[in-house]
Amino acid sequence: MAKARIATVWLDGxxxxxxxxxxxxxxxxxxxxxxxxxxSPLVDFKTFPDEVDVTLVEGAVxxxxxxxxxxxxxxxTKTLIAFGDCAVTANVPSMRNLVGKKAVLQHAYFExxxxxxxxxxxxxxxxxxxxxxVHDVVKVDVFLPGCPPSADTIxxxxxxxxxxRMPDVPALTRFGK
Amino acid sequence: xxxxxxxxxxxxEENGSRAFEHIVGVCTSTACLASHSDKIKKEFDxxxxxxxxxxxxxxxxxxxxxxxxxxxxxxxESQADAEKAAETRTYxxxxxxxxxxxxxxxxxxxxxxxxxxxxxxFFTRQHKIVLEHSGVVDPERLEDSIQVGGYQALLNAxxxxxxxxxxxxxxxxxxxxxxxxxxxTGLKWSTVAKAVGDRKYVICNGDxxxxxxxxxxxxxxSDPHRVLEGMAIAGYAxxxxxxxxxxxxxxxxxxxxxKLAIKQAERAGLLGANIGGTHFSFKIDVRLGAGAFVCxxxxxxxxxxxxxxxxPRPRPPxxxxxxxxxxxTLINNVETFANxxxxxxxxxxxxxxLGSGKSQGTKVFALTGKVKNTGLIEVPMGITxxxxxxxxxxxxxDGHTIKAVQTGGPxxxxxxxxxxxxxxxxxxxxxxxxxxxxxxxxxxDDTSCMVxxxxxxxxxxxxxxxxxxxxxxxxxxxxxxxxxxICEGQATMTDLEQLEELCDVVRSTSLCGLGQxxxxxxxxxxxxxxxxxxAHIEHKTCPAGVCSGLKSGAVKAKEVVA
Amino acid sequence: xxxxxxxxxxxxxxxxxxEISARSDQTVLEVAWExxxxxxxxxxxxxxxxxxxxxxxxxxxxxxxxxxxxxAIKVVQDMEVITLSERLQKYRxxxxxxxxxxxxxxCSVCVSNGHCxxxxxxxxxxxxxxxxxxxxxxxxxxxxxxxxxxxxxRCILCARCVRACDEVEGAHVWDLxxxxxxxxxxxxxxxxxxxxxxxxxxxxxxxxxxxxALFEKGKSVAEMVHARPRFAAMARVRNNSGR
Ligand SMILES: Cc1cc2nc3c(=O)[nH]c(=O)nc-3n(C[C@H](O)[C@H](O)[C@H](O)COP(=O)(O)O)c2cc1C
Ligand code: SF4
Ligand code: SF4
Ligand code: SF4
Ligand code: FES
Numbered sequence: 001m002a003k004a005r006i007a008t009v010w011l012d013g014x015x016x017x018x019x020x021x022x023x024x025x026x027x028x029x030x031x032x033x034x035x036x037x038x039x040s041p042l043v044d045f046k047t048f049p050d051e052v053d054v055t056l057v058e059g060a061v062x063x064x065x066x067x068x069x070x071x072x073x074x075x076x077t078k079t080l081i082a083f084g085d086c087a088v089t090a091n092v093p094s095m096r097n098l099v100g101k102k103a104v105l106q107h108a109y110f111e112x113x114x115x116x117x118x119x120x121x122x123x124x125x126x127x128x129x130x131x132x133x134v135h136d137v138v139k140v141d142v143f144l145p146g147c148p149p150s151a152d153t154i155x156x157x158x159x160x161x162x163x164x165r166m167p168d169v170p171a172l173t174r175f176g177k
Numbered sequence: 178x179x180x181x182x183x184x185x186x187x188x189x190e191e192n193g194s195r196a197f198e199h200i201v202g203v204c205t206s207t208a209c210l211a212s213h214s215d216k217i218k219k220e221f222d223x224x225x226x227x228x229x230x231x232x233x234x235x236x237x238x239x240x241x242x243x244x245x246x247x248x249x250x251x252x253x254e255s256q257a258d259a260e261k262a263a264e265t266r267t268y269x270x271x272x273x274x275x276x277x278x279x280x281x282x283x284x285x286x287x288x289x290x291x292x293x294x295x296x297x298x299f300f301t302r303q304h305k306i307v308l309e310h311s312g313v314v315d316p317e318r319l320e321d322s323i324q325v326g327g328y329q330a331l332l333n334a335x336x337x338x339x340x341x342x343x344x345x346x347x348x349x350x351x352x353x354x355x356x357x358x359x360x361x362t363g364l365k366w367s368t369v370a371k372a373v374g375d376r377k378y379v380i381c382n383g384d385x386x387x388x389x390x391x392x393x394x395x396x397x398x399s400d401p402h403r404v405l406e407g408m409a410i411a412g413y414a415x416x417x418x419x420x421x422x423x424x425x426x427x428x429x430x431x432x433x434x435x436k437l438a439i440k441q442a443e444r445a446g447l448l449g450a451n452i453g454g455t456h457f458s459f460k461i462d463v464r465l466g467a468g469a470f471v472c473x474x475x476x477x478x479x480x481x482x483x484x485x486x487x488x489p490r491p492r493p494p495x496x497x498x499x500x501x502x503x504x505x506t507l508i509n510n511v512e513t514f515a516n517x518x519x520x521x522x523x524x525x526x527x528x529x530x531l532g533s534g535k536s537q538g539t540k541v542f543a544l545t546g547k548v549k550n551t552g553l554i555e556v557p558m559g560i561t562x563x564x565x566x567x568x569x570x571x572x573x574x575d576g577h578t579i580k581a582v583q584t585g586g587p588x589x590x591x592x593x594x595x596x597x598x599x600x601x602x603x604x605x606x607x608x609x610x611x612x613x614x615x616x617x618x619x620x621x622d623d624t625s626c627m628v629x630x631x632x633x634x635x636x637x638x639x640x641x642x643x644x645x646x647x648x649x650x651x652x653x654x655x656x657x658x659x660x661x662x663i664c665e666g667q668a669t670m671t672d673l674e675q676l677e678e679l680c681d682v683v684r685s686t687s688l689c690g691l692g693q694x695x696x697x698x699x700x701x702x703x704x705x706x707x708x709x710x711x712a713h714i715e716h717k718t719c720p721a722g723v724c725s726g727l728k729s730g731a732v733k734a735k736e737v738v739a
Numbered sequence: 740x741x742x743x744x745x746x747x748x749x750x751x752x753x754x755x756x757x758e759i760s761a762r763s764d765q766t767v768l769e770v771a772w773e774x775x776x777x778x779x780x781x782x783x784x785x786x787x788x789x790x791x792x793x794x795x796x797x798x799x800x801x802x803x804x805x806x807x808x809x810x811a812i813k814v815v816q817d818m819e820v821i822t823l824s825e826r827l828q829k830y831r832x833x834x835x836x837x838x839x840x841x842x843x844x845x846c847s848v849c850v851s852n853g854h855c856x857x858x859x860x861x862x863x864x865x866x867x868x869x870x871x872x873x874x875x876x877x878x879x880x881x882x883x884x885x886x887x888x889x890x891x892x893r894c895i896l897c898a899r900c901v902r903a904c905d906e907v908e909g910a911h912v913w914d915l916x917x918x919x920x921x922x923x924x925x926x927x928x929x930x931x932x933x934x935x936x937x938x939x940x941x942x943x944x945x946x947x948x949x950x951x952a953l954f955e956k957g958k959s960v961a962e963m964v965h966a967r968p969r970f971a972a973m974a975r976v977r978n979n980s981g982r
Contacts, residue, residue: 082868085846085847088867088868089839089844089846089868089869090873091845091847092845092847092848094843094845094873094875095843095845097873097875098843098875098876098877099877130875133868133869135868135870136872140868143867143868144867145867145868147846147847169865169867170862170863170864170865170867173862174846174858174859174861174862175844175846175847175858175861175862176846176847176849176852176853176858176961177853469918471918486914486915490790490791490811491790491791491808491811491812493812639920640918640919641918641919642918642919642920643918643919643922644896644915644917644918644920644921644922645790645792645896646791646792646793646794647792647793647794647834647837647841647895648794648833648834648837650841650920650922651837651838651840651841651871651874651920652837653919654874654919654920655837655840655871655872658872675870678833679833679871682830682833682834685805685806685830686794686797686806686830686833686834687794688791688794688808
C-alpha cells in the first residue's frame with residue numbers, strides 16, 4: 001500500500017503545536033512507516049505539493065498571505081485538520097480583534113518604534129482586518145483543539161485518520177488543553 | 178353612585194347635551210395633538226364665544242376616531258330641528274385658519290373642501306365595539322362616559338349577577354385575549370377565580386411594545402373609563418380587590434387620562450370602596466414601565482411592578498396561580514378589558530354571534546404601510562385581509578401592487594398577496610405562518626424587500642431581548658448579522674443554512690415569547706419569499722431595489738436556481 | 740423550614756424509560772442528577788433559586804409540545820421525561836457555541852483553564868469548534884477589589900453570583916445592567932467592585948462562578964480552582980432542618 005502523504009503548515013500561531021508534534025518522539029517512526037511528510041516547516045520543501053492526504057494546519061488566518069496559503073492548501077488536501085486552538089478558535093492571535101488592526105499596527109510600528117516609525121509595506125504581508133479561525137475561511141474536516149494538543153492526542157488522531165477512521169476528538173482533547 | 182343615581186346622571190347629561198344645537202368634537206389624541214389640535218379646540222372655543230354661540234354650540238375635546246393620517250379630525254353633531262334631520266359631519270385636515278368658516282357653517286352648508294366622506298369603506302366596513310365611544314366622548318369627563326352608558330355594566334353585574342355568572346358570561350362570549358396569544362379570557366378568569374390566595378390582583382397590560390402599534394394607547398387615551406370598568410368587573414368576577422394598569426412611560430397622555438379617570442370614578446363611587454353602594458371594593462393604580470418590549474410579557478411585567486428587573490421567568494407557575502407578590506393574578510390586555518362592559522351589557526350570545534370560527538367579536542388594528550388609508554380600525558373577526566387592505570385601506574398607491582401583509586409585529590409573519598382572501602381568525606393566521614398579534618397590520622408593496630423586513634424585525638428583537646437566556650440574547654445578534662450579510666450581498670448558501678438552523682434553535686429553546694417568536698418574521702419570509710433571499714445571495718440582486726449596493730429588479734427566470 | 744412544612748409526597752416517574760421515585764418537591768433536574776442521569780446545566784446551582792436562564796437543561800416531557808427546563812419544573816406522578824435525544828443534544832451544542840461566540844474565551848490564557856464548567860461542557864457535548872461568528876465585544880476587567888477580580892470577557896451571565904450574594908450572603912452586591920447582548924454584571928449600582936460598600940469579601944461569588952469570570956487575585960493561568968460552596972447543606976444547617 002502506498003504511504004499516505006501528510007503535510008503540516010504554520011499560519012498565525014506560536015509553533016507550539018509543531019513542537020508538540022515533535023514530542024511524538026519515537027512514535028514519529030511509527031507514523032513514518034505509514035506516512036510520508038511531503039511539506040512542513042520542519043522539512044525543506046518550498047512549494048505545497050499538488051496532492052496531500054492529510055494536512056495539519058497550525059495557526060489562525062491573520063494576513064493576506066495566510067489567506068492565500070490556506071486556500072491553496074485546501075484545494076490540494078483531502079483531509080484538512082485545524083490543528084490546535086489558534087487554528088480552531090483563532091485563540092490568542094484573535095485578541096487583536098478587540099482593538100482592531102489599526103490600533104495594533106499603530107502600537108507596534110509607531111508607539112513602540114525607536115526610530116523611523118512607519119508601517120512596512122515590503123516583506124511583511126498585510127494584515128487582514130480580523131484574525132479568523134481556519135473554518136471561517138475554508139472547509140475543515142477535523143478539529144483538534146488544544147493549546148497545544150498533546151503528543152498523545154496528535155498520535156491517536158493520526159493513527160485513526162491513517163486507518164481511515166474519524167478520531168473521537170472530545171475523548172482526546174478540549175479547548176485550552 | 179347607586180345604579181339609580183347612575184341612570185339619573187346619564188339622563189341628566191343627555192338632556193344637557195340636547196340643550197345644544199351643535200356639538201363640535203375636536204380630536205385631542207396623540208396623533209392629532211401632534212398637529213396641534215389643542216390649539217384648534219381653543220380656537221373653536223374662542224370663535225364660539227366671540228360669535229355669541231355658547232348657548233347653542235358645545236365644543237369638546239374627544240378621543241381618536243381612527244383616521245389619524247388625515248388629522249386633525251373634527252366632527253360636528255347637529256340636532257334635528259323643524260327643517261332638518263339630525264346630522265353628523267366629519268372634517269379632516271382641519272387647521273386653525275379653517276375654524277371661523279367651520280363655525281359659520283353650523284346650521285348651513287358644510288365646508289366642502291374639508292369634508293371627510295364617512296360613507297367610504299374606511300368607515301362603513303368597520304364595526305366598533307371597543308372603539309364605540311372613542312372619538313365621541315371627552316376622555317377627561319366622566320359625565321361624557323356616563324351619558325353613553327359607562328359603568329352601567331359594572332353596577333349591573335354587582336347588583337344582579339354573582340361572580341360565577343360574570344365568569345360564565347365571559348366564557349360563553351368566546352372572547353379571547355387581545356394581547357397576542359388569544360388565550361380564552363373566560364378560562365383565564367375562571368382559573369384565577371378558583372385559585373386560592375389571601376389576596377388577588379388584576380393587571381391591565383398597557384405596555385404595547387410592538388413597533389408601530391397604537392391600539393391600546395388609543396383606547397386608554399380616548400376612552401379610559403371603558404378600561405377601568407372592565408377591570409373592575411374582572412376584579413368582581415375573580416375576587417380581587419386591587420388592580421394595576423401597567424402603561425409604558427412613553428404614553429404620558431394615556432397615563433394622565435387614566436389617572437384622572439381613576440380619580441373621577443373614585444369620587445363618583447364607581448371605583449374604590451363599596452362601589453355603587455355594594456360590598457364590593459376595588460382600587461386601581463397606574464404603574465409606569467420604562468418602555469421595554471419585554472415588559473409586556475406577563476412575568477416580566479409583574480417583576481417590573483414589584484420593582485425588580487423586568488425579565489421573564491419560566492412558567493409554570495402561571496400568574497393565575499402565582500403572580501404579583503406571589504398572589505393569584507389576572508392579567509389581560511387593554512383591548513380585552515375594553516370588550517368586557519359591552520359583553521356584560523349585551524350578553525354573551527350577542528358577542529358570540531359576531532365573528533367566525535373560534536374567533537369572536539372584533540379586533541382593533543393599527544393599519545399602516547403601503548396603502549392609501551392608514552390609521553386605527555376595528556373590524557369584525559372573520560373579515561378577509563383583502564377587505565382590510567383594499568376596502569378599508571383603499572388599496573396600494575397608484576402604480577404599485579400589494580405584495581404581502583405583516584401581522585403580529587416582531588412575533589408575527591408576512592402573509593403573501595395570494596392568501597389575502599383568508600379570514601382574520603386566530604387559527605387561520607397561525608396556519609399561514611403568522612399570528613393575530615396585538616394588532617399591528619402593515620401592508621407591503623413591490624417596493625418592500627422581504628429580507629430587509631425580516632432584518633428590521635430581527636434588529637428590534639435583538640435590541641429588545643432582555644438578555645436573560647442565551648439563545649435569544651446571542652442568537653438574535655447572530656441572526657441579525659446573517660440577515661445583514663444577505664442584504665449586503667455578502668452571504669453564501671452556508672450562511673442561509675446557518676440562519677435557518679438558528680431560527681430553529683432560538684424558537685425552540687428561548688425562555689419567553691420574545692425569543693420563541695423572534696425567528697417568525699424570518700421563517701415566514703423564507704417560506705413565501707425564498708426566491709428573494711436567493712436573489713440576494715446568488716445573484717447579488719435585491720428585487721425590490723431596497724438593499725443598497727445590490728442590483729435591483731427582477732432576477733430573470735432562467736437565472737433563478739430552483 | 741421545619742420538616743413538617745415540607746409535605747412532599749412520593750411520586751414515581753420515568754426518566755429515559757427508567758422508573759424512578761422522587762419527592763414531589765424536587766425538580767426534574769435534581770432527580771435526574773440524584774440518579775446519575777446526565778443533564779447539562781450552567782445557571783442551576785444547588786441551594787440557589789432557579790432562574791431557567793441557560794436553557795442547557797431543556798428536556799422533553801411527554802405530552803408537552805415545548806421543551807422544558809428541568810431545573811424549573813417539579814416532578815409529578817407518571818411524568819415521562821426524555822433527557823437525551825439527537826434534537827436536545829443539537830440544541831445544547833448550539834447554546835454552548837453561542838456562549839463561546841458571545842464573549843472572549845481564550846481558554847489557553849484563562850485563569851480557569853481546566854477548571855471551567857463551560858469548557859468542560861463543551862468537551863462533554865462534543866463541541867470542538869464554534870460555527871457561529873465570534874462577536875469579540877470590547878469588555879473590561881474590574882480588578883479594583885483587593886482580593887478578587889471580575890473579567891467580563893469570561894462572564895456568561897448565568898447570575899449564579901448574583902443569587903449567591905443575594906440569597907446566601909444577603910449582601911446583594913451583584914446585579915445585571917442593560918439589555919440583550921449588552922447586559923453586564925455590575926456591583927453596587929455600577930461602581931467598581933473595590934469601592935463597593937456592600938461587599939463583605941466573603942468570596943462566595945468567586946467560588947460559585949462556573950467560568951473564569953470571577954477569580955482570586957494572584958492566580959495565574961489555570962490556577963483558579965473553585966471551592967464550590969455547598970449552599971444547600973449550609974441552608975439546611977442554618978434552618979436546622981433535617982431533610
Ligand atoms: C415579548 C412579549 C411582549 C408582550 N407584550 C404585550 C403587550 O405589550 N401587551 C399585551 O397586552 N400583551 C403582551 N404580551 C402578552 C402577555 O404576556 C400576556 O399574554 C397578555 O397580556 C395577556 O392578556 P390577554 O389574555 O388579554 O391577551 C407580550 C408577550 C411577550 C412574550
Ligand atoms: S427569550 Fe429573550 S426576552 Fe425572553 S427571557 Fe430569553 S433573553 Fe429575555
Ligand atoms: S472561562 Fe472557561 S471557556 Fe472561557 S476562556 Fe476561561 S476556561 Fe475557557
Ligand atoms: S461572573 Fe460568573 S457567576 Fe457571575 S454571571 Fe458571570 S459567569 Fe455567572
Ligand atoms: S440549568 Fe436549567 S436553564 Fe440553566
